[in-house]
Amino acid sequence: MRKFDTKVQYLKYKVLREVARHAFEDRLMDAYIDIPYTIVPGNEPTMRCCVYKERAIVNERIHMAMGGYKENPNVIEVIDIACDECPMGGYEVTESCRGCLAHRCEDVCPRGAITFDEHQKAHIDKEKCVNCGRCAKVCPYSAIINKRRPCESACKVDAISTSAESKAAQIDNSKCISCGACVYMCPWGAVADKSFIVDVVKMLKESEKDPARKVYAVVAPSISSQFSYAKLGQVVAAIKKLGFHSVVEAALGADMVAYAEAAELAEKGFLTSSCCPAFVDYIHKKFPQMEGHISHNLSPMAAIGQYIKGVDPMAKIVFIGPCTAKKMEFQKESVSPYIDSVLTFEELQALFDSRDMEISQLEEDVLDNASYYGRIFARSGGLSDAVAQALKEQNLDFEAKPVACDGIEACRMALLKASKNVLPGNFIEGMACVGGCIGGAGCLTHEEKNKAEVDKYGREAYEKTISDAIGALK
Amino acid sequence: MNIYVCVGSSCHLKGSYQIIELMKKALEDHGLTDQVNLSAAFCLGKCTHGVTIKVDDEIVTGVSPETFPDIFQKYILTPVKG
Numbered sequence: 001m002r003k004f005d006t007k008v009q010y011l012k013y014k015v016l017r018e019v020a021r022h023a024f025e026d027r028l029m030d031a032y033i034d035i036p037y038t039i040v041p042g043n044e045p046t047m048r049c050c051v052y053k054e055r056a057i058v059n060e061r062i063h064m065a066m067g068g069y070k071e072n073p074n075v076i077e078v079i080d081i082a083c084d085e086c087p088m089g090g091y092e093v094t095e096s097c098r099g100c101l102a103h104r105c106e107d108v109c110p111r112g113a114i115t116f117d118e119h120q121k122a123h124i125d126k127e128k129c130v131n132c133g134r135c136a137k138v139c140p141y142s143a144i145i146n147k148r149r150p151c152e153s154a155c156k157v158d159a160i161s162t163s164a165e166s167k168a169a170q171i172d173n174s175k176c177i178s179c180g181a182c183v184y185m186c187p188w189g190a191v192a193d194k195s196f197i198v199d200v201v202k203m204l205k206e207s208e209k210d211p212a213r214k215v216y217a218v219v220a221p222s223i224s225s226q227f228s229y230a231k232l233g234q235v236v237a238a239i240k241k242l243g244f245h246s247v248v249e250a251a252l253g254a255d256m257v258a259y260a261e262a263a264e265l266a267e268k269g270f271l272t273s274s275c276c277p278a279f280v281d282y283i284h285k286k287f288p289q290m291e292g293h294i295s296h297n298l299s300p301m302a303a304i305g306q307y308i309k310g311v312d313p314m315a316k317i318v319f320i321g322p323c324t325a326k327k328m329e330f331q332k333e334s335v336s337p338y339i340d341s342v343l344t345f346e347e348l349q350a351l352f353d354s355r356d357m358e359i360s361q362l363e364e365d366v367l368d369n370a371s372y373y374g375r376i377f378a379r380s381g382g383l384s385d386a387v388a389q390a391l392k393e394q395n396l397d398f399e400a401k402p403v404a405c406d407g408i409e410a411c412r413m414a415l416l417k418a419s420k421n422v423l424p425g426n427f428i429e430g431m432a433c434v435g436g437c438i439g440g441a442g443c444l445t446h447e448e449k450n451k452a453e454v455d456k457y458g459r460e461a462y463e464k465t466i467s468d469a470i471g472a473l474k
Numbered sequence: 475m476n477i478y479v480c481v482g483s484s485c486h487l488k489g490s491y492q493i494i495e496l497m498k499k500a501l502e503d504h505g506l507t508d509q510v511n512l513s514a515a516f517c518l519g520k521c522t523h524g525v526t527i528k529v530d531d532e533i534v535t536g537v538s539p540e541t542f543p544d545i546f547q548k549y550i551l552t553p554v555k556g
Contacts, residue, residue, distance in 0.1 A: 246517035366483045472491045
């Protein structure tokens, strides 16, 4: 049974699972020093130079699983001793250069940075090279490679650099949008997201003692593309078995947001979306001049949280999704009254297994609160479709020209154009992760079929329109 | 008086939105909209008994368009009108 994309995720999961297991048993403080020996038994290293380093790194992972360093406000953090200090230095010519006649590399170099030695082998002048990569693309022998750290390549907002002191990666919090791209891409698991799994276990235990303190799980629609080894209804049953009172679709919050955002768009004439917290953070950090155009609506997560708390003021609400940036969003002053904690799908898997659940053996429960449109928020383009539909349902005479930005680089292009008034559109759907939420760092798997899974789940919704889905809540 | 209609997934699929519409209409017809607060609740914990509503602290299960008139009379109209 393949649960994760990479062994790095699997390792992180094992730590989370053990932490959750001990937290459920009320013995975390006594037992956490044993966890490194559970994860790294014996004397033969399998990951690093020796078992001692492996256990030291596991200790750091335990610390992250228990909430990480509080002094650092960012939920994304580098585990210094886990960083392999990957080689770097940009484009280099390797031994594979055969000293050919064509010299395509030289022809495409816009800076004249390529020279040849007496054997006709290419060399790159680092003083001139601007790392455009054209030489690497045209070399028929693939002899030119880019020595770039995977974390730095993954970070499209240039928030990662190398510490001059330690040579480990470091994150510039003034640029980082907590999207988690580096977390997913680091082959060593040296960048990690802090976990609130212990807080959630505590909430569930309190609820067990006092049933009036209900804990609600608000699940993101991308859940339909996850846990592929079981049926969605079984996953819902498993969430309830953990002690959650009810499982509610964040997609219903998305329906509410689409409805309100459409009206706001018609009123203001230009808007950027509010649902992706990494995108919203990016505007604040990189395009402060565009801040006034961010939709004033809450995100779907916060909107549905607000509604539930309105009905049940004692409720504790945990958002479960694919997103590490949501772990920042729920701490914001405007959102913290409505959401009490955030888990990723990785962490949910760890919770299930900490209770040794056989999910595929459970009887199927149901999950149905939202419309097709709320559900397709999980993939790029879904929000744009939903806003167009909401305009139609409200009979608003306004033509939406959405620009669906798939990934933070596309967001940057659109924001740049919009800031110069040359964007051919009036609504920017910003999704920091490529593919939308289904590309989120907290997903168990990132597969091609995930988009189709989300659309299929959307079509299965009982309510066909946004108005129908939110009609009962008014 | 506070009335909660369960809109948890299970009740939703059994038609709780229809019950909300019936409830809204019945409250209007009897001029009770000022005396009664109607809200939606996410799961009242009786998922296998048809649509569930809560009238103040009392849970009523098995609400359907057929049973609605009697339930409305018994749990809402009679107590409110005293």
